[in-house]
Amino acid sequence: MPSATDPALCARCKGVKRLCGRPVCPILRRIIESLKAASKVGRRVLPAATPPSVLVGESGYPSVRLGPIAAPARGEEARRYEDYRSWWGRLSLEDIISIRASTVYSSFSLRVREARSGENRLLEATREAALSARPVDAEFVYTKPPRPSLSFNGMLAPVGLRGELNRLEIVENPAVPRRVDQLVYDTDAKARDAVYELYRSGIDNYYITRLLSLGMLGERNRRRLVPTRWAITAVDKMLGDLLLDKVRYMPEYPRLELYFAEYLGNRYLILLAPGPWSFEMIEIWLPRSVWVRASKPYIAVNYELWDGRWRRAGVDGGYYAIRLPVLEFLARRRQATVVAIREVTPSYYAPVGSWQIRESVRHALRSEPLVLENVGEAVKAISRRLDTSAELVIKRSYILRGLLSPRIQLTDFM
Numbered sequence: 001m002p003s004a005t006d007p008a009l010c011a012r013c014k015g016v017k018r019l020c021g022r023p024v025c026p027i028l029r030r031i032i033e034s035l036k037a038a039s040k041v042g043r044r045v046l047p048a049a050t051p052p053s054v055l056v057g058e059s060g061y062p063s064v065r066l067g068p069i070a071a072p073a074r075g076e077e078a079r080r081y082e083d084y085r086s087w088w089g090r091l092s093l094e095d096i097i098s099i100r101a102s103t104v105y106s107s108f109s110l111r112v113r114e115a116r117s118g119e120n121r122l123l124e125a126t127r128e129a130a131l132s133a134r135p136v137d138a139e140f141v142y143t144k145p146p147r148p149s150l151s152f153n154g155m156l157a158p159v160g161l162r163g164e165l166n167r168l169e170i171v172e173n174p175a176v177p178r179r180v181d182q183l184v185y186d187t188d189a190k191a192r193d194a195v196y197e198l199y200r201s202g203i204d205n206y207y208i209t210r211l212l213s214l215g216m217l218g219e220r221n222r223r224r225l226v227p228t229r230w231a232i233t234a235v236d237k238m239l240g241d242l243l244l245d246k247v248r249y250m251p252e253y254p255r256l257e258l259y260f261a262e263y264l265g266n267r268y269l270i271l272l273a274p275g276p277w278s279f280e281m282i283e284i285w286l287p288r289s290v291w292v293r294a295s296k297p298y299i300a301v302n303y304e305l306w307d308g309r310w311r312r313a314g315v316d317g318g319y320y321a322i323r324l325p326v327l328e329f330l331a332r333r334r335q336a337t338v339v340a341i342r343e344v345t346p347s348y349y350a351p352v353g354s355w356q357i358r359e360s361v362r363h364a365l366r367s368e369p370l371v372l373e374n375v376g377e378a379v380k381a382i383s384r385r386l387d388t389s390a391e392l393v394i395k396r397s398y399i400l401r402g403l404l405s406p407r408i409q410l411t412d413f414m
Helices: 009-013 024-041 074-080 094-100 113-114 123-128 180-185 191-202 205-213 228-247 317-331 355-366 377-383 390-396 399-403
Strands: 045-050 054-056 063-070 106-112 136-142 145-150 159-168 256-263 266-271 278-285 299-304 335-345 370-372
Touching: 045 074, 054 094, 054 123, 054 205, 054 228, 063 123, 063 136, 063 159, 074 094, 094 145, 094 159, 106 113, 106 136, 123 136, 123 159, 180 205, 191 205, 191 228, 205 228, 228 317, 228 377, 256 299, 256 377, 266 355, 266 377, 278 317, 278 390, 299 390, 317 335, 317 355, 335 399, 355 399, 370 377, 370 390, 377 399, 390 399
Parallel strands: 106 159, 278 335
Antiparallel strands: 045 063, 045 136, 054 063, 063 106, 136 159, 145 159, 256 266, 256 370, 266 335, 278 299
């Protein structure tokens, strides 16, 4: 990835001159929100609730840090600290950072295979809270008062403080759906089968990810803790593959449609074309956007054909986060040839997790589509909605370029 960076840029800017081109200094924002949160949560004992939410880290694997996320609220009020569906379109990037800055990652250390023993009291209490479909009140006891540590990640929602968990007391009964209870205690069912059954029962991908990450699904001797980042991608892929088994044998989509959504400085365009299932993701990071400080956009492309196998190296969680809602949409209709474009602008100065990818695509596909006569019109429509030139997008693509007739010139869309 391009990285022409002036190492003295932040020192010269001091957070006020905006020399990096971003609308808000992410360093200052991080410090301000962390200090606000620390002033509210500065004690060893915290009566709070978990939304419910957990985090299993990956550093040091197979020894990992894990634990519940504590929100400074009680009862249903805690839900808003991780209610991704209600956040979309309502909360700004600053709102999300502010909300998440006051949460506490209440962690402890464990080896991943200890998930099978059931003897660790902190793990069992964390699982008890994670099983609930609604927020659970608890008492969090730390070895020291939690400290500010606001960090940003492309897959995970930010967490503002970190505390070493000494004791966790769940003070109310969790609300556990019957199918969840059955499959968590079914130690003969394979993890993939359990994931499929939960999804078919109406359990959403976020809940399933929580269970898989804490080693609560699968055959007894194969259960283990799974870092949350890995579990998110695994669940997105497994559920997408389940839907693809149905989609690839459905009739073909009858017309050319373009769907669009924009949120938190991310633009999403989903083009559905008549044809057999194939899927291409074109991800564009504009200059001055997070992680890209060069003068040209960074473009990553990956795709798969009818067999569902991706064709280029470097596929990441963002690919499957877009693919899942696309397949959810098609599974209720027909198969199609799909081109999904994500353009990340400098306004997205602090990554807040892959949930915004998934929910943005879902919202795009719930909107009224632009119906197009031909691919030439589609490219013109795409070009009007992006800062990146259509020529550059088509040059890097495989499926979109293949949809174009050889007789059409790229200059026609400029």
